[in-house]
Every structure is written in C-alpha cells, then in structure tokens.
Amino acid sequence: MKPRSVFAKAFHGKRVLITGGLGFIGANLARRLVALGAKVTLVDSLIPEYGGNMRNIAGLEKKLRVNISDVRNHHSLPALLKGEHFLFNLAGQTSHMDSMTDPETDLEINCRAQLAILEACRKHNPRLRVVFASTRQIYGRPDYLPVDEKHPLRPVDVNGINKLAGEEYHLLYSDVHGVPSTVLRLTNTIGPRMRVKDARQTFVGIWLKQILSGDAIEVWGGEQLRDFTYVDDAVDAFLVAATQPGAVGQVYNLGGVGCISLRDLAALLVEVAGQGSYRVRQFPADRRKIDIGDYYSDCRLIGGIGWQPVTSIRTALVKTVAYYRKELRHYL
Numbered sequence: 238m239k240p241r242s243v244f245a246k247a248f249h250g251k252r253v254l255i256t257g258g259l260g261f262i263g264a265n266l267a268r269r270l271v272a273l274g275a276k277v278t279l280v281d282s283l284i285p286e287y288g289g290n291m292r293n294i295a296g297l298e299k300k301l302r303v304n305i306s307d308v309r310n311h312h313s314l315p316a317l318l319k320g321e322h323f324l325f326n327l328a329g330q331t332s333h334m335d336s337m338t339d340p341e342t343d344l345e346i347n348c349r350a351q352l353a354i355l356e357a358c359r360k361h362n363p364r365l366r367v368v369f370a371s372t373r374q375i376y377g378r379p380d381y382l383p384v385d386e387k388h389p390l391r392p393v394d395v396n397g398i399n400k401l402a403g404e405e406y407h408l409l410y411s412d413v414h415g416v417p418s419t420v421l422r423l424t425n426t427i428g429p430r431m432r433v434k435d436a437r438q439t440f441v442g443i444w445l446k447q448i449l450s451g452d453a454i455e456v457w458g459g460e461q462l463r464d465f466t467y468v469d470d471a472v473d474a475f476l477v478a479a480t481q482p483g484a485v486g487q488v489y490n491l492g493g494v495g496c497i498s499l500r501d502l503a504a505l506l507v508e509v510a511g512q513g514s515y516r517v518r519q520f521p522a523d524r525r526k527i528d529i530g531d532y533y534s535d536c537r538l539i540g541g542i543g544w545q546p547v548t549s550i551r552t553a554l555v556k557t558v559a560y561y562r563k564e565l566r567h568y569l
C-alpha cells in the first residue's frame with residue numbers, strides 16, 4: 238500500500254463517488270479514500286447475487302454517505318454526479334456464467350448503464366475525473382503470455398463483450414467529449430471483503446469458504462496459470478490512475494507478483510489456512526467453453542505512471558484468511 242502522503246493532497250476534502258461501492262473492491266477503495274479525508278458517496282443496488290455487503294463498510298457508516306440505488310435508473314444519475322470531483326465506476330455484474338444464462342441483465346448493467354453514466358457526466362459534470370474497472374476477460378484466450386494491452390480483444394463470454402463495450406464508451410467519452418477517463422483492466426483480485434458465498438466473483442472466494450469450513454475444495458484442471466492482484470494494490474492502482482494527468486484516455490492492465498497454477502494455489506491456500514484439503518477433477522464441460530486457459534498480464538505500462546503490484550500471493554492469502562477467520566459469518 239502506498240503511503241498516505243502520496244495521495245492525501247489529491248483527495249483530502251474532495252468529493253468522490255464510487256459506483257458498486259458496497260462491493261469488494263469498491264468498499265476497500267472507500268476505506269482508503271475516507272482515511273485520506275475524501276467526502277465519499279457510495280452508490281450500490283445491493284443485488285443479493287452480487288458482492289455488495291453492508292459489512293464491507295463496518296465502522297465507516299458515519300464517515301461516508303450510502304445511496305442504495307441502481308445505476309440502471311438513469312433518472313437518479315444527474316443528481317448523484319453533480320459536484321463530484323472523482324468517479325470510480327465499479328458497479329458491475331461480475332459472473333461469467335450468469336452472463337451466459339442471463340445475458341440481458343449483463344447487457345443492462347455492464348453496457349447500457351455505463352453509457353447512461355457517461356451521458357450524465359457529459360451533460361452535468363464533464364470535468365469529473367473517471368476511472369473505470371474493466372477486466373482481463375476481454376482478451377479471451379491469450380495468443381501469447383504475458384498479455385499486454387496490445388493483445389487482440391476476443392471475449393469468450395457475454396460478460397467480456399459488455400465490459401469491452403463499457404470500456405470503449407469510457408475511452409470515447411474521454412476522447413470526444415473530454416470527460417477525463419482511465420480504464421483499468423483488472424485481473425483476478427483477492428483480499429478481505431471479496432464474495433465467498435459462491436464462485437460468482439472469484440473461485441478463490443468459494444475455495445476459502447470451503448477450506449475455513451473444513452471442507453475439501455475441487456480444482457478444475459489445475460494446470461491453468463493465473464496472476465492475482467491483492468486488493469490493497471488494486472486500490473493503489475485506482476488512486477494512481479485518478480491522479481496522474483498522463484493517464485487520461487489510457488488503458489492499463491493490472492497484474493500480480495508472478496503467476497501460479499491453480500493446483501499450486503490450492504495447495505498454498507491449504508498450507509496458509511492450516512486446514513482443509515483439495516482434489517483435482519476434470520474441467521466441467523459448460524465451464525470449459527468459456528475458460529481462457531492460461532493468463533497472466535504484462536502490467537509494465539502502468540508502471541510508467543507509478544504503479545506496480547507489491548503483494549505476493551502468499552501474503553495476499555495470509556491476510557485474506559486472517560480476515561475471514563473473524564468475519565466469515567457475515568459473508569455466508
């Protein structure tokens with residue numbers, strides 16, 4: 238985590254809106270911004286299948302404003318955006334499987350609502366500094382590793398297509414309408430406050446729940462390589478992107494410290510937790526169709542504006558396990 242002094246000047250006393258602010262990454266970002274002295278408002282629909290959870294802001298309730306509303310409700314957007322200095326736009330449907338069984342909802346949230354948010358920015362607050370949370374899913378199955386920002390974009394599921402549209406809207410509104418926006422393509426992000434009820438946000442969530450409940454976890458395939466960003470590092474990336482003038486109109490990959498196979502990740506999680514076990518099984522047919530195989534990112538480009546991941550996978554797991562040992566019951 239970058240020292241407080243790096244960002245205090247940029248955010249102290251500033252008005253910051255976070256869509257999806259009760260979710261995993263949004264709430265961790267909110268915690269940092271409140272600590273930096275920002276005036277934070279969270280917008281979140283708290284749809285039960287998604288990662289929003291009031292527990293994520295425990296202890297902060299009096300230090301920020303929470304607006305329970307849906308970004309698909311276009312009428313509420315102008316009032317929410319007026320007077321804000323920063324918009325961290327994280328509201329999203331994150332499940333790849335759900336996007337295949339209910340593509341319309343994914344379209345409404347990850348595509349249409351994004352356009353509406355940007356239209357509201359253009360009309361009511363065009364100087365608002367915007368950072369959008371995109372995903373590495375838009376690359377599809379990598380042609381080469383590590384994947385850099387020049388890699389072809391070939392999403393393998395509806396979620397990837399809609400997130401790609403979302404990021405293109407942000408870049409267009411930045412270029413053409415001057416709404417200063419930056420796109421971050423996140424890879425698997427883990428840490429305290431992630432959804433562990435099921436695998437909708439990340440398979441690591443359900444693994445953690447099962448391990449802490451003393452159950453065996455299932456690893457599908459096991460040889461696939463992945464990189465993981467610890468959530469504090471991801472929060473740093475959002476703050477860096479929002480404050481570097483050179484980041485306007487740019488797209489950056491986030492990444493992790495090294496990469497790991499899913500089998501090794503499962504073994505490490507069992508070791509760190511000191512309980513549970515894992516077994517490897519064949520990849521289920523419906524998942525295989527939208528699986529991207531190996532992925533890890535080349536995130537050197539964002540290094541140019543001062544960000545790099547610093548938390549190892551082991552440290553990320555240690556901190557995450559420690560959090561859920563105390564908090565698991567609030568996330569079930």
Ligand SMILES: NC(=O)c1ccc[n+]([C@@H]2O[C@H](COP(=O)([O-])OP(=O)(O)OC[C@H]3O[C@@H](n4cnc5c(N)ncnc54)[C@H](O)[C@@H]3O)[C@@H](O)[C@H]2O)c1
Pocket residue numbers: 256257258259260261262263280281282283284287288289290306307308309326327328329330331346350370371372373422423424425426427432438439
């Ligand atoms: N966690 C990851 O590994 C990861 C990877 C790539 C991209 N991302 C992106 O980062 C963003 C945040 O993800 P997260 O991991 O914190 O997930 P999350 O589900 O915890 O957070 C998303 C939040 O958005 C809210 N939301 C969803 N639809 C909404 C709507 N219509 N109106 C208002 N609020 C709505 C949800 O209630 C939830 O609190 C998402 O846009 C996601 O696509 C995350």
